[in-house]
Amino acid sequence: MKIHLLQYITRSLVIGAMSIVPFGASALAEGADMTKNIDAGRTLAFDRAKGNCLACHALPGGTMAGDVGPALPMKGVTFQQMFQTKEKLVAFLADPEKMFPYANMPEFGKNKVLTHEELGLIADYLWSLK
């Protein structure tokens, strides 16, 4: 396979930012809605044209993952322990540098790669990982 993947990945991230969000659910949904959110969040996280988290992070069930960032969930710490609330996780994804200086994650929210709602769904998905 001879596609230049980085080009693909990063360009699609940019293109992804321009398309419209198909998901309307809130990050605080319960029960069956929550299962739906988690699935939608996983799809967004894996989608090369959206979160494309696998470019840099291993995630359960993901293939061809990079290792620029830590494998998620990180060994020995749950997302609950690390971020306390889902809102803080969303805030981190939206603007990692604001939470800790010198962060090297893309600023998915601040740079409008993903919407706040999409980040909420991804947070629902991450929150569900054990």
Add this chain to the structure above:
Amino acid sequence: MKRWLIALSIAGLTGISGAAQAVNWWDLGNIKVGPDETLKQFHEYFKQRFPNIPLEKYAIGSYAFNPEMYSQYQEAMQFNPGDLTLSAGQKLWDIPFKNGKTYASCYPNGGKGVATHYPYFDDKTKTVVTIGTSINACRSENGEAPLKYGSPDMVALQTYLTSLSNGMPMAIQVSGPAATKAFEEGKAYYFMKRGQLNFSCASCHVAYPGKYLRDQIISPVLGESAHFPSYRAAWSSVNTLQKRIEGCNKNVGAEPQPLESVDYRNLEYFMSYLSNGIKINVPGYRP
């Protein structure tokens, strides 16, 4: 590493930002230390990060991190498709101008060994001269129209002229305040975050060399400039360092600069200086 990340994130989440000191690669971006100190710091940084990679091995870029890929590389190098561009460049090089002179007349030793000193800072014109701009300067001195940067003929000539220094270590010089300023502007560009992904060149090529971005191993900045112009499978052709930089700019959603613009020349000057001591090997070959 992991533990550091946790410490950093928890510190960040609780609002203690003092932990930032731990990220020492960032300190390499200080543009006040001058070229000598910069080179020392970079070489020291990479020596600490990768004690098993001697300086000369940076010539092979990301292959230094994957011996298996490297043996594939060596096999490929026996039939480097870039050699076609090299011989096209040699033909062009030997064609005399209308005035009967040749490119060789513009360079000491007919061009042999000169690429080890390129780019250099020209104190008269107060600008960085690259192999590319020197070829066009040679043309205009001889009454010929300039070639378009990025055009196949220009790339072929750049490849041939650079290859006349194959096997010789890069020896870029930065001396005097004006040259130092150009160098530092290149350095600042290298460390400035940009684009929708908000990445600097250094975020990838200083902080994360050896790491996988999907299935690509990120190369360290040291040595990158020593194998350009390079054949790339993804291009199916040979192209220049600046063309590659344009690609990385686009990949993070940043506006690329025109080829041979002041920004790109200063950047190439800075990057090439960091490769001092590493042997030129052109055309390189990359996936």
